Amino acid sequence: KLTKSSVAKFIKKAKHGKYFTAKVPYGFNYADNNTIITDDSPDDQHGMHVAGIIGANGTGSNPATSVVGVAPEAQLLAMKVFTNSDTSSTTGTTTIVAAVEDSAKIGADVLNMSLGSTSGNQTLDDPEQAAVKNANDSGTAAVISAGNSGTTGSKTEGVNKDYYGLDDLETVGSPGTSRGATTVASAENSKVTTQAVTISDGTAFTLGPEAIRLSSNDYTQAFNKKKFYVVKDANGNLSTGNASDYTTDVKGKIAIVKRGSLTFTDKQQYAQAAGAAGLIIVNNQNTTVPLTSILLNAGFPTFGLSGVTGQKLVDWVTAHPDDALTVTIALTLLDNAVYAADPMSTFTSYGPVSDLSFKPDITAPGGNIWSTQNNNGYTNMSGTSMASPFVAGSQALLKQAMTNKNNKFYSYYTKLKGSKLTDFIKTVEMNTAQPINDSKHSNAIVSPRRQGAGMVDVKAAIDALENNPSTVVSANGYPAVELKYFTSTSKTFTLTFTNPTKKTLTYTMDSNEDINAVYTSATEPSTGVLYDVKIDGASITTKQKISVKAGKTSKVTFSLNLPTTFDQQKFVEGYLNFKGNDGSRLNIPYMGFFGDWNRESIVDPVNGIAFSPDEGNTGTIPLLVSKAAGKIYY
Numbered sequence: 001k002l003t004k005s006s007v008a009k010f011i012k013k014a015k016h017g018k019y020f021t022a023k024v025p026y027g028f029n030y031a032d033n034n035t036i037i038t039d040d041s042p043d044d045q046h047g048m049h050v051a052g053i054i055g056a057n058g059t060g061s062n063p064a065t066s067v068v069g070v071a072p073e074a075q076l077l078a079m080k081v082f083t084n085s086d087t088s089s090t091t092g093t094t095t096i097v098a099a100v101e102d103s104a105k106i107g108a109d110v111l112n113m114s115l116g117s118t119s120g121n122q123t124l125d126d127p128e129q130a131a132v133k134n135a136n137d138s139g140t141a142a143v144i145s146a147g148n149s150g151t152t153g154s155k156t157e158g159v160n161k162d163y164y165g166l167d168d169l170e171t172v173g174s175p176g177t178s179r180g181a182t183t184v185a186s187a188e189n190s191k192v193t194t195q196a197v198t199i200s201d202g203t204a205f206t207l208g209p210e211a212i213r214l215s216s217n218d219y220t221q222a223f224n225k226k227k228f229y230v231v232k233d234a235n236g237n238l239s240t241g242n243a244s245d246y247t248t249d250v251k252g253k254i255a256i257v258k259r260g261s262l263t264f265t266d267k268q269q270y271a272q273a274a275g276a277a278g279l280i281i282v283n284n285q286n287t288t289v290p291l292t293s294i295l296l297n298a299g300f301p302t303f304g305l306s307g308v309t310g311q312k313l314v315d316w317v318t319a320h321p322d323d324a325l326t327v328t329i330a331l332t333l334l335d336n337a338v339y340a341a342d343p344m345s346t347f348t349s350y351g352p353v354s355d356l357s358f359k360p361d362i363t364a365p366g367g368n369i370w371s372t373q374n375n376n377g378y379t380n381m382s383g384t385s386m387a388s389p390f391v392a393g394s395q396a397l398l399k400q401a402m403t404n405k406n407n408k409f410y411s412y413y414t415k416l417k418g419s420k421l422t423d424f425i426k427t428v429e430m431n432t433a434q435p436i437n438d439s440k441h442s443n444a445i446v447s448p449r450r451q452g453a454g455m456v457d458v459k460a461a462i463d464a465l466e467n468n469p470s471t472v473v474s475a476n477g478y479p480a481v482e483l484k485y486f487t488s489t490s491k492t493f494t495l496t497f498t499n500p501t502k503k504t505l506t507y508t509m510d511s512n513e514d515i516n517a518v519y520t521s522a523t524e525p526s527t528g529v530l531y532d533v534k535i536d537g538a539s540i541t542t543k544q545k546i547s548v549k550a551g552k553t554s555k556v557t558f559s560l561n562l563p564t565t566f567d568q569q570k571f572v573e574g575y576l577n578f579k580g581n582d583g584s585r586l587n588i589p590y591m592g593f594f595g596d597w598n599r600e601s602i603v604d605p606v607n608g609i610a611f612s613p614d615e616g617n618t619g620t621i622p623l624l625v626s627k628a629a630g631k632i633y634y
Helices: 004-014 046-055 093-106 127-137 264-273 307-319 337-341 384-402 410-414 418-431 458-467
Strands: 026-029 077-080 110-113 141-145 182-188 191-200 206-211 226-230 254-258 278-282 302-305 324-335 362-367 369-373 377-381 471-474 481-486 490-499 505-509 519-523 530-534 539-541 546-548 552-561 570-580 585-594 624-626 631-633
Touching: 004 026, 004 093, 026 093, 046 077, 046 369, 046 377, 046 384, 077 093, 093 110, 093 127, 110 127, 110 384, 127 141, 127 418, 141 384, 141 418, 182 384, 182 418, 191 369, 191 377, 206 307, 206 324, 226 307, 226 324, 254 264, 254 307, 264 278, 264 302, 278 307, 302 307, 324 337, 362 369, 362 384, 384 418, 384 458, 418 458, 418 471, 418 585, 471 585, 481 490, 490 505, 490 546, 490 585, 546 552
Parallel strands: 026 077, 110 141, 141 182, 182 362, 226 254, 254 278, 278 302, 481 585
Antiparallel strands: 191 206, 191 324, 369 377, 471 490, 490 552, 505 546, 505 570, 519 530, 519 570, 539 552, 570 585, 624 631
């Protein structure tokens, strides 16, 4: 661990930074050039949330008020790269590079970067990616968030959809596109710690608990023991909250309105002006998904309800207009309704990189994560920014397992230096990851372009390090097979198996039809949602026996075969899973494009005549063409 004296030596040489505590031995605000390392945002503190996921060491019995991180005893370096300026809360390449370089110089084992710019390339011409490589070369592992932009084909939604039928849907961000980085996609937490509401009449009627977004924590008691009022429009239907739909009967009561037409803050304004004591907004979709993604004014008691729960409340209040209800709002551990619909976070950015290099690398929980805030606070946040620190913390645990002198492979690990060390840690995590299946689409795999090698399995990775750290990589050394683009229905590739144990290992390839089938991408016509489907008649086989002698490597050639009826301009992807004769398992994803990857236009065709001097058009686009008159209007 870093000591006060070792940090003092670094500060003397760097001429900046400060020692804070044994837990946070070094920190510096690289954006503002000072030692104010806390985020002064009045809302959510992103960096504090990330730090808690990595290394919070709460000791209390209540997880809602005592968070425990992935590596609770890890030291944290506070390398702040976003300015505290109220006018420009941003960062820049020079700032990021300086923080990355210092992290490596001071001896960080793992570097987490929950940041990035959408749709990056993979190139060392990018100073941030070059800095990441330099950090890897010094032995500092880099873990980076993939991004929260979904696909390029999802209009402005930034989700798992394709409305345009594009080949290239990637949005994975830079520097997450860095070759040596472990780039992390986001999955939903199966449980969510959040404010939840329970509504009851004290006898037979009870709703909830259901997750909510309360306009302010000051209003947890504002709805309790109040009467409710259903706001109706001129047709007698639940109103969207127009000012003209309120009557004097709402005074002192909790108003209930429907989502739509007005902004959430306008709904609040009109309810408050009408004399309501508070406001409940019912989602306009008939689902059980909580209405939590809403922007509210903190000055008026308000929260939202799902369409199903809200309608039940409307029905009850309509039948019992004079009864007051007991409303309890408290932190509660609930099932995550979003997880049931899609275990992956809808926002997680798609790969691959634009040159078909494999990204993202792995998935971790990033949707609905409860973690630390300033001043002993806690909150729920979502993003690949939350998934990345989970993997960063896990890699700290792997590094700890490798430096344990009682580990029987300790001498093997001590020989790994620089990028060989960081690549090995990444490979072990990817080889032991668990691919996620899509229960909504015949239990097919979730695309590797979305989840990478699968969900990180920290226990499996540490077990491998302690019992059998054998690995499998592609011919270029990457723990994923990059088929790039090809046009032949048969393609071969080579895997390299490494066995550092003292016994010969033999492997068999799983025949699980869900995991080991060959897949391609498909789109739901009505929704645009992307999913994977099996390619009938496709297979991956090898004629070689997979046997690896003790302390040796073995190269095995595999053949991918596609049916002649399979159309071009489609992705081909999947997972290969191998079981060793000692019970160990290895997982490696593969991905490529069947067709001409460069065929898709970079620029859309011009809608009209771009240049026609004979018609008086010297570069503008015609807005109206009259064939009858033979005229073009601009």
